[in-house]
Amino acid sequence: MSLATPGGRAARASSHTDFVVEQLGRAIVAGEYPSETMIPLDPDLCEMFDVSRTVVREAKKTLIAKGLIQSKAKVGTHVRDAEAWNMFDEDVLRWHAGLRNAGAFYDELFEMRLIFEPAAAGQAALRTNARGCDRLFRLADALAAAPGRADFAVADYEFHREVLRLSGNRFLLSLGDMVQTALYALFLAEAQRFFPEGAQTVAARHRDIAAAICHGDAAAARRSMRRVIEDGYARVNGGSRV
Structure with a gap:
């Protein structure tokens, strides 16, 4: 979809958000970011995934809704204990099923x-x-x-x-x-x-x-x-x- 197409910019942003959610979600479930550890700061995530801060913020909101992370003002965003994850969320289930072990x-x-x-x-x-x-x-x-x-x-x-x-x-x-x-x-x-x-x-x-x-x-x-x-x-x- 071209940016000139009505809704094109929103669709592109949504696609980027989904990509960030997918990458971070898989990494968290795989244990690359253990429980209670901090995930990278927003500027670092922007650079890591080559996306805007808006995309990063939306991706974090999605992961918060899935129970994987928690964000606190002046502290940052940390991974929640696995017991808090929404195990009935389709993505969370899929990420678990895709683990090597x-x-x-x-x-x-x-x-x-x-x-x-x-x-x-x-x-x-x-x-x-x-x-x-x-x-x-x-x-x-x-x-x-x-x-x-x-x-x-x-x-x-x-x-x-x-x-x-x-x-x-x-x-x-x-x-x-x-x-x-x-x-x-x-x-x-x-x-x-x-x-x-x-x-x-x-x-x-x-x-x-x-x-x-x-x-x-x-x-x-x-x-x-x-x-x-x-x-x-x-x-x-x-x-x-x-």
Whole structure:
């Protein structure tokens, strides 16, 4: 977009702001700026990224909103403790998933999944319907027939999202949507460890979930979902979680 185009200047500034947010956000999540350390001063950031002070200020506002940094007058801007970061922010999740060593992040993600996904599967079994069951089995078939890792990861995510939808709980569905980026990255990481050799086994385990839900067996649905999550943890980490 040319600067002569209406809105061109604003679009260019926004693009520069996004770039600074991306670079600083990735660096903070990667630990290049540890907790409680100061990030460079505005003039230094301007020089570092070749942008204006306005761009730097907007980028810092965005990172403050994500919980990564805090700015204090006459003190400067420091990185907040990781416990304060908004882990449901799409960018924060993406930056974590992109770490070379994302083990700790995936550990926490698995813990969260074990808390809500088996419960969602149990609820889905109590609210089963023919259309939802058909979709679950189609997605399990898509896992078995996936031509590549990315397709497998997409089918995996869609299966788990359908279980959340069938639970009938909008909070659970929204939670799955919020961590979509992280879940896809996780499923892709799992697929890289076993695809295509283990695809049929994984598909069969997902069919077990579908069968339990469609038979209205909440206890079996919870057990089957827990097994799938724990199997995934073992594939990513090379060992069982329990």
